[in-house]
Amino acid sequence: MLALIVGGPIVLVMLFVKGWLRPGGLKAAGARQVNGLAWWEWLMGALIPLMAAAFAQPAGMKLLGVSEGDTDSPRGAFLESACAFVPGVAVAIFLARLMNKSAPSAGLSPSKTDAPFGLAGFAMAVPVIVFSNWVGERIYTQLTGQTMPTIGHSTLASIVEYKDDPWTWGTVAISVIVAPMLEEIVYRGFLQSMIVRLTGIPGLAVVLTSAVFTWMHWPSVEGSWPALVPIAVLSLGLGIAMERSKRIGVPIVMHMAFNAVNIALAVLR
Numbered sequence: 001m002l003a004l005i006v007g008g009p010i011v012l013v014m015l016f017v018k019g020w021l022r023p024g025g026l027k028a029a030g031a032r033q034v035n036g037l038a039w040w041e042w043l044m045g046a047l048i049p050l051m052a053a054a055f056a057q058p059a060g061m062k063l064l065g066v067s068e069g070d071t072d073s074p075r076g077a078f079l080e081s082a083c084a085f086v087p088g089v090a091v092a093i094f095l096a097r098l099m100n101k102s103a104p105s106a107g108l109s110p111s112k113t114d115a116p117f118g119l120a121g122f123a124m125a126v127p128v129i130v131f132s133n134w135v136g137e138r139i140y141t142q143l144t145g146q147t148m149p150t151i152g153h154s155t156l157a158s159i160v161e162y163k164d165d166p167w168t169w170g171t172v173a174i175s176v177i178v179a180p181m182l183e184e185i186v187y188r189g190f191l192q193s194m195i196v197r198l199t200g201i202p203g204l205a206v207v208l209t210s211a212v213f214t215w216m217h218w219p220s221v222e223g224s225w226p227a228l229v230p231i232a233v234l235s236l237g238l239g240i241a242m243e244r245s246k247r248i249g250v251p252i253v254m255h256m257a258f259n260a261v262n263i264a265l266a267v268l269r
Contacts, residue, residue, distance in 0.1 A: 008131020011124060026202035026243045034193045036103030042194030045095050046186050053088030053182070060087070074167035077158055081171055085178045092185040096248070099190075107242065108189055110249040117245055118253020125237040125254065126261075129230045136229035151266055153227060154220050160266050172263055180255035187213050187235075188242040188251045196243075206239030234258055 012021065019025040034042070060083030061067075070076035100108040137148045151157045155175060162168045187209055195205035214232040221227035238251035 005127075005131050005134050007127030008129075008134075011127050020240060020244065023203065024201075026206070026240065027200075031196060031200065031202050032107050032193070032243065032246050033105035034103055034197045036106065037099060037193075037197070039194050039197045041099070042190050042197055045099055046190035046194065048095060049088045049092035049182060049186055052091040053084040056087035057084035059083075074158075074162040074165040074171070077155075077162075078167045078170040078174070081155075081174045081179075085174050085182055089178050089182040089185075092182050092189075096185050096189055103193075105246075106189075106193055107246040107248050108185075109247075110252075111247050114245075114247055114249025115253050117247075118241070118250045119257060121237065121241045121245075121250060122254040122257040125234065125258075128237065129233050129258075132233040133226075133230040136226035140226040148226055149224060150269070153262075156262060156266050159263060160269075163267050175263065176256055176260045180252055180259060183213070184238065184248060184252045184255055188238055189248045192239055192242060202243040206236060206243060209239055210235035 015021045037045075057080065061080060064079055064083070066076050066079050066083075071080045096108045100106070140146070140148050151160060155171070159168055159171060159175070191212065192205045192209040195208050196202055199205065210232055213235040214228050217228060217231050221231075234255075238254055241251045241254055242248065
């Protein structure tokens, strides 16, 4: 763990030297071609899957006979997440394929090399995420005099509590595979592209998209704001990976790896 904490600043210095973290560095590397669609079309691409998930969740739960009180159980938690994420990701994939026809150079289509590049990007991001989490925990302790909770995310806490229940592993599958696909297509694929389309500044798009992404995770950390620090840092890394690789599959793989490692560490703790 100490090696990862020390490695965080080293990786940041390396990225700065390479120009990835410098103002205008991403633009200098060549921006994605997102002009095939208007900014409002990119925005609708981001909103429609989220709306589909929001409407499908209560409808699916009602159809399956799951009440709000049941969502505290492993079965209820799985069905609640599945009813939202599965329809949401289906709509997101459909829109990505459709929008790729008008903006084929925007990076919405996957590639065979996405997995190795995504895993390499995750390995590079890990020390920075660990270091940022370490800093956030110490700031929290200094300000409040309290120790950070071991697990700051509600879904992760539920997985750990009910890890021996078979339904929990359905929630794990949603968290590791389905949720990252939906979130990356929506945030990096559509929302970030919208901001690049409006501003022409990829670095600004990465920062603004990460701000929205982090804010949307606020309910999941139940008011424990330091838990948002690694999420924000991860999001910045995902955004940079999208602009550098110009392929949505790279941040998807990075996000999947992050969720999988987080769950594994929490369950095996």
